[in-house]
Amino acid sequence: MTLNLILPTTGATFLPRQAADSIPFSSTKLPEILSRLSITPNSIEAEAMKKTLQECEQPAINGETKYCxxxxxxxxxxxxxxxxxxxxxxxxxxxxxxxxxxxxxxxxKVQKLPSSKLVVCHSENYPYAVFYCHTTISKAYKVSMVGKDGTKVKAVAACHTDTTGFDPEYVAFKVLNVKPGTVPICHFPPQSAIVWSPNK
Incomplete structure (x- = not known):
């Protein structure tokens, strides 16, 4: 298969929990957050932060739990x-x-993970590290691959068996020309994502 795997650039780093908890994390407190982090209102960075906060505040889809x-x-x-x-x-x-x-x-090599209950955490655009985490029921696999030039990759592949509650605009549906709830969707999460699995 043809893949475009790019080494992630160094992104935002995590704050210690005590420091992170001392900074508000709510779209209603955005002016205060911008002031505390010395970020200019209406800047590109401020708009990205606003979008992240709004995404974190949206309700989870049916059957999932989410947390930023x-x-x-x-x-x-x-x-x-x-x-x-x-x-x-x-x-x-x-x-x-x-x-x-x-x-x-x-x-x-392909090795199936022992549990179908997973937590997937995706990095968000924010001045310090913020991960959008959500529970999912998926078949997941560890996949070892070798590139034509000898590059070695250890990847995680997730297969969503029930896509009924997914956004119909999700890019995979467009690429595969299918509708939500009709077929399983398998993909490699972005390299910045972390997949948490019970280790049996």
Whole structure:
């Protein structure tokens, strides 16, 4: 399969939980947040923050629980409580070196994760690290691949078996020319995403 795997650039870092908890995280407090972080109102950065806050405040889709983690401790707590165990594994896609864009990869190994209940955390656009985390029921796999140039990749693949509650505008439906709830959708989460799974 042909994939475009780009090594993630260094993004925002997590604040310690105490520091993150001392800063408001609500769209109603945006002027105060901008002032505390010395960010100009109406700037591109301020607009990105507003969008992140609004996304974090939207209700979860049916059957999911969601949470925006502003510290690594908060992410671990949400993931372990959602999965019902502290014995978890955090997985993400890793690439051993810079690879050319849209390279052909051969799959060398596929290993199914032991549980279909997962927590997936996606990085958000914010001055410090914020991850949008949500529970999902998916079949997930660890996938080892080798690129045409020898690049080694350890990826996570998630297959959503029930897409009934998904947004009909989700890009996968357009690419595959299908409707929500008709077929499973499989994808590689972005490299900045973290997939939490019970480690049995």
């Amino acid at each position: 983690a502003t510290s690594i401790e908060a992410m671990v707590d949400f993931s372990t409580s959602s999965l019902g165990t502290r014995n978890v594994e955090a997985l993400s896609t890793t690439v051993d070196r810079e690879a050319p864009p849209k390279q052909v990869y051969s799959i060398s």
